[in-house]
């Protein structure tokens with residue numbers, strides 16, 4: 057069984073970006089610059105944004121963290137995004153989701169300039185992805201594609217079962233895996249909360265992407281022997297014996313599924329670090345395109 061180590065694969069991607077940044081600077085250019093916008097003080101969002109800012113530092117990118125109290129109005133946030141759009145020294149903008157309920161995520165996503173949309177959530181980015189045009193691919197699906205590439209896992213002609221149809225993971229993942237690209241060309245089944253016979257469908261999968269947000273949902277009896285299993289889930293499960301009072305669980309029961317799978321990504325240390333690698337690649341892309 058191959059353990060798909062996202063920490064190692066992400067390190068390799070980041071090292072390559074670091075060398076690229078060094079070369080740009082040696083040629084007299086400035087470094088790529090990412091602006092991260094964080095609203096409120098959600099614990100998980102704080103951790104994600106801190107990881108993204110830290111990675112910028114490791115690679116040599118500039119980063120700006122813009123923080124707002126959760127009482128900020130929608131208009132104030134839109135005004136800040138407009139300011140970042142017009143700031144020539146900033147290449148990429150990410151707005152950490154979720155946002156407080158009084159702010160429309162759809163409006164905020166559409167307010168980010170498609171030229172700086174390193175999260176790949178803007179309708180223009182999504183449309184271009186669907187048509188196979190140059191775009192920004194959402195960071196998590198992009199990270200999974202980079203993981204497949206890192207481990208040179210053959211996908212052509214395979215049956216991929218994607219569990220979850222969200223705009224940020226499941227749906228873009230299904231599009232990428234079915235695209236006519238090196239790590240695409242799969243036959244894709246996309247499952248969601250209304251899917252019947254989920255277990256039967258999963259058993260047909262040569263590749264399973266679990267992105268439903270239910271701790272340890274995928275068990276060994278749902279997995280075809282030798283299948284590639286990619287676990288996207290991140291759920292905090294309360295546990296008084298843990299130092300933080302909770303443990304992070306994926307959507308796959310790792311110990312159980314690793315007895316049948318051919319390859320499996322762990323949580324933590326799998327898709328999480330690859331998501332950051334995807335974001336860092338998008339930031340370099342945004343910089344180069346704007347240049």
Ligand code: NAD
Nearest residue numbers: 196220221222225248249267268269288289290327328331
């Ligand atoms: P979401 O809640 O927006 O979507 C979940 C999807 O799963 C929905 O489409 C729903 O229909 C489907 N679903 C729910 N229960 C189901 C069931 N019993 N059977 C079949 N389908 C079911 O979630 P999301 O934003 O796509 O995130 C999914 C998980 O991935 C979460 O745990 C999230 O924290 C995690 N995540 C991780 C990363 C990362 O970097 N590793 C990034 C994004 C999301």
